[in-house]
Amino acid sequence: MRKKSFSILEIKKSLKKIEAEATKLKKLTKGIPGVQKNIAPILAFIDILKFHLGDLKDEE
Amino acid sequence: MEKNKYWNPFLETLPRDELVHIEIKRFREVMAFTIKNCPMYRDKFKEVGISPEEIKTLDDIRKVPLTDKEELRRAQECGEPFLYGKTLAADLTELCTLRQTSGTTGRPVYVPDTYRSWQWRVESYAALLYMMGFREIDRVFIPFAYNVYVAFWSGHYAAEKIGCEVIPGGGLDTKGRIEKIREVRATASFNTPTFGLHMAEVAQEMGINPARDLTVRKMVCAGELLSEPTRKRLEELWNADVYNQIGGTETCGWAAMCTEKKDLHVVEPYFLVEFLDPETLSTSVKPGEQGVVVITPLFFRAFPLIRFNTNDLMTLAKGDCPCGRTSLRIEKIIGRIDDLHKIRGVLFSPLSVEEVIRGKFPQILEYEIVVTRPSIMDEIMLRVEMDPTIRKEEFEGLAKSLQQQLKNVTNLRFELQWCKPGELPRYTLKAKRFKDLRS
Numbered sequence: 001m002r003k004k005s006f007s008i009l010e011i012k013k014s015l016k017k018i019e020a021e022a023t024k025l026k027k028l029t030k031g032i033p034g035v036q037k038n039i040a041p042i043l044a045f046i047d048i049l050k051f052h053l054g055d056l057k058d059e060e
Numbered sequence: 061m062e063k064n065k066y067w068n069p070f071l072e073t074l075p076r077d078e079l080v081h082i083e084i085k086r087f088r089e090v091m092a093f094t095i096k097n098c099p100m101y102r103d104k105f106k107e108v109g110i111s112p113e114e115i116k117t118l119d120d121i122r123k124v125p126l127t128d129k130e131e132l133r134r135a136q137e138c139g140e141p142f143l144y145g146k147t148l149a150a151d152l153t154e155l156c157t158l159r160q161t162s163g164t165t166g167r168p169v170y171v172p173d174t175y176r177s178w179q180w181r182v183e184s185y186a187a188l189l190y191m192m193g194f195r196e197i198d199r200v201f202i203p204f205a206y207n208v209y210v211a212f213w214s215g216h217y218a219a220e221k222i223g224c225e226v227i228p229g230g231g232l233d234t235k236g237r238i239e240k241i242r243e244v245r246a247t248a249s250f251n252t253p254t255f256g257l258h259m260a261e262v263a264q265e266m267g268i269n270p271a272r273d274l275t276v277r278k279m280v281c282a283g284e285l286l287s288e289p290t291r292k293r294l295e296e297l298w299n300a301d302v303y304n305q306i307g308g309t310e311t312c313g314w315a316a317m318c319t320e321k322k323d324l325h326v327v328e329p330y331f332l333v334e335f336l337d338p339e340t341l342s343t344s345v346k347p348g349e350q351g352v353v354v355i356t357p358l359f360f361r362a363f364p365l366i367r368f369n370t371n372d373l374m375t376l377a378k379g380d381c382p383c384g385r386t387s388l389r390i391e392k393i394i395g396r397i398d399d400l401h402k403i404r405g406v407l408f409s410p411l412s413v414e415e416v417i418r419g420k421f422p423q424i425l426e427y428e429i430v431v432t433r434p435s436i437m438d439e440i441m442l443r444v445e446m447d448p449t450i451r452k453e454e455f456e457g458l459a460k461s462l463q464q465q466l467k468n469v470t471n472l473r474f475e476l477q478w479c480k481p482g483e484l485p486r487y488t489l490k491a492k493r494f495k496d497l498r499s
Binding site (some may be wrong): 044057 | 361
């Protein structure tokens, strides 16, 4: 397996923050379809980002 | 060596035990999700009395019942909502796409997706394309009207995701498509094996040599079984790297060749793929053996599938791939179990004829196998369309050699019938070169 040149822990923290903010934004903007419909893709891609890095163990 | 060879260098080179660990965890998640959200699976698992908490190893997964196409059809026919019935695991208001199977073996299966779920299909296909060497620099021509079939839609969006320029080639005839490839200097293409051969034939009629005059240097072939001789023939005709890729409407693309062009890699851990003993369907086969492929997409949620039996028979590859990926690999695709036919008591796969013809008889442009039973015995006829430049005097020797080689491979005797140039049908998507007229 490749050596990681970054901190998985930091990445996981960052992803968690983005997800929390996007979820919050979704709740705050109920009733504005133009905003809601643009948050949905963000959440979909956060899902995929979590897949790419979420299961890796930090070597540090 | 290329700097970014992998779509995800960590996941693709994980030791197998770690990869399997991730897949078992994701299997539990998708199973729990279906119990909560998908009536078909909720009923099924309740009846069997199995829960996700019991799944800790691959052996535990074998206790979970298989899903087959007929079951999906039945679940869609009964109850609400219209079209999807008990297979739907999302709110109708969240759906954004509808694709379907071709329906050649019965009522089509309708496959819905939410935006989120669709992105997973695109994502896993992007990983496949990246493995086949597709990059930002590629200009990809897709010579089909995609219609309600998923294959080229996921390919289209996946190529866009990688950063390729994508040119949809629907609404043009074959000549128009060849002209468009030349006009835009497309560097890559998606194809079916049959249409790839047909396009090369038409290009030559137009005075265009695809290998010399066109710029397509990468081609993905899907939609039909691609024999190794046909793949090599396509490579010669197009002067391109031709990659075999497999998938289905229900599962999406789930395996493809890497740039080594030897075996097909399962795109793990997007999918959990099992190769099961064809007799029992209860134990895994060993590398080098043939198994029935059973697939669980681990991230599709709108139309989830747990242990979907593809009915495809494939040989699991041995050893490692020089590309460094640790995913399971397929050495050979034998075919769909339903496509194996008993003729005079012998199990026959039409792919064996394809391998002989495309591998050893480049003079044969098109062919068709017709099986009849005029009295007690089955008769098998091979209708053959030759390259018009071949002289009639050469036919006899060629017929003898062809019959002998077919006999060696299939253990069956074929009658031959010569057809006029252009007499046999040309296909674009699913070729129907085997006709069983036995009543």
